[in-house]
Amino acid sequence: MGKQKQKSGEMDPATRAYEEGLRLISRHPMFAPLASHAHFVRMEGNLCPDNGWAVTTSSGYIHVHPKRRALPEEWIYILAHALLHLGFGHFKVMERQDMWNTACDAFIAKFLYDMRLGKPPEGMNGSVEIPSGKGAEEDLYRSFIDQGLPPSFHNLGTAGPGHQDMLLSSRASDRSYWGNKNVNWQDLLGKGLAMAVTSAVNVSAGYEAYLGANRDILTPAMKARNWFVSSYPLMGAMAADFRIIEDPLLCTRLSISVAAVDAEAKEIYVNPAAGLDEQECRFVLAHEFLHVGLRHHARAEGRDPYLWNVACDYVINGWLMEMGLGAFPRVGGLHDPELKGLSAESVYDRIVTDMRLYRKVATFRGVGTGDILEPKVPDWWDRKDGLTLDEFYRSCLSQGLDYHFDQNRGFLPAGLIEEIRALSQPPILWDVELAKWFDNYFSPLEKVRTYARISRRQASTPDIPRPRWVPDAGAEDGRTFGVVLDTSGSMDTKLLGKALGAIASYSMARDVPLVRVVFCDAAVYDQGYLAPEAIADRVSVKGRGGTILQPAIDLLEHAGDFPKSGPLLIITDGYCDRVSIRREHAFLIPKGHHLPFVPKGKVFRMD
Incomplete structure (x- = not known):
């Protein structure tokens, strides 16, 4: 056959x-x-x-x-x-x-x-x-x-x-x-001979099966990961889902001196050549877990990736040292007691003032490179898989926080608790935040009944006049605010339309009769007072050159016809010089952009 x-x-x-x-x-x-x-x-x-x-x-x-x-x-x-x-x-x-x-x-x-x-x-x-x-x-x-x-x-x-x-x-x-x-x-x-000697020691200790298909190497990093799963509920779920990769050749190829994390692949790379013991591995793994769990890879929003990574490192390492979790690695890391209590965004705003110094500091990956690895697909976070992982990471930390408190597992810094709690809530849209800003400055007008302007008579009693509800006399005095609109060439026209439309809508809803509008690029174009309806209808934008905000802000702050209590709303894309503002103010900037200075006012990032 x-x-x-x-x-x-x-x-x-x-x-x-x-x-x-x-x-x-x-x-x-x-x-x-x-x-x-x-x-x-x-x-x-x-x-x-x-x-x-x-x-x-x-x-x-x-x-x-x-x-x-x-x-x-x-x-x-x-x-x-x-x-x-x-x-x-x-x-x-x-x-x-x-x-x-x-x-x-x-x-x-x-x-x-x-x-x-x-x-x-x-x-x-x-x-x-x-x-x-x-x-x-x-x-x-x-x-x-x-x-x-x-x-x-x-x-x-x-x-x-x-x-x-x-x-x-x-x-x-x-x-x-x-x-x-x-x-x-x-x-x-x-290098292979050195790895073979290490493998032989692991085999003799019972940690590794020689050339086995399913080797389970109990390295310090694996022991640390197992400790998180069994004994530390705050990060246990993330530790169970992440894969630890300890390949010295791969780490060398990726320029990883100590450790790095890939949020997309759910992998943490630990370089065995760093010689970390188990306590140091606990510190390093917790560091990488918090990078992912607190969404540092998605919160950069246009900031310099490396300096943002450095700012997050300072905050995370400060928390871990307060918590006494593991041991600070002997091979190095970023820690500054003067930055205690600051958020990653605040630390970033500080270090950008001296970029020459901070570009020389080393993360756990090395000098000049962040330990948050770049995604293989640039826009993967905006896709379905990225959003699903986002929900997973946030739920891991929020549920872990509840378990941590239920089991009395130890001290946690207030800043870490606040960030976890904030991430467990859905983000507030920028226009909702802008509406709250309007509510803070423009409370509803008190209305009174008056016969000065009689209301429409009722059909049942046409001979009886009815009083009309009108705002109290003088209530609209000083009820205005200033808008400084960056009209430089880098401003997106869709952003301008979206911002002006929102301002006009909220102004009309809160009975703001007039808005003082100033355009600026390299020069100042004072538009005077405009009714909200005029802003929503059509505005002829002037400028489209460079960006200098300070003259426009000075014009409103020193204008005799503009009330001293009137706040400023500044619309810019962040490509501007440092400004000085003495009155209440807020910024509207595109999502993914940041200001080159530390603003004291509110910042709304427009989607």
């Missing part, structure tokens, strides 16, 4: 065994750095001979036979042999290249035999006796040149009989493949 055809999409046995061997060698702590930089080519027409298993080029490409069958442990041996040619720096131009290749093969065969790693395929010698005093490749090479090649040293390479498994790269040898010319393979092998 004929063999059944292989199902469509099903991996053939040869490929499956090769993929398993490659997966295992890529997870081996010693070979992982080499494998992550090498390129494995398993396709028809590559450089591997028909009777061989694999050949290695000096540019880091390993050409594997596309059809030969082997067990996974045999592929481990073959691929490890090929990677060690790179790691040992065997690619040299010698007088007898074949003898040099054999000497390198013999050295690697002895190395792998002593490691007991993998199994050589049938027909390939896996053990060799090297004469005493000739352990190095150079010694073996000189011995072969002087005395010839012993029979036991044949078939040690992975290219098959009669072929060399090391190829010096040239444009022809790698064909269409690009080589890794700048990779220091020997340095990668050194």
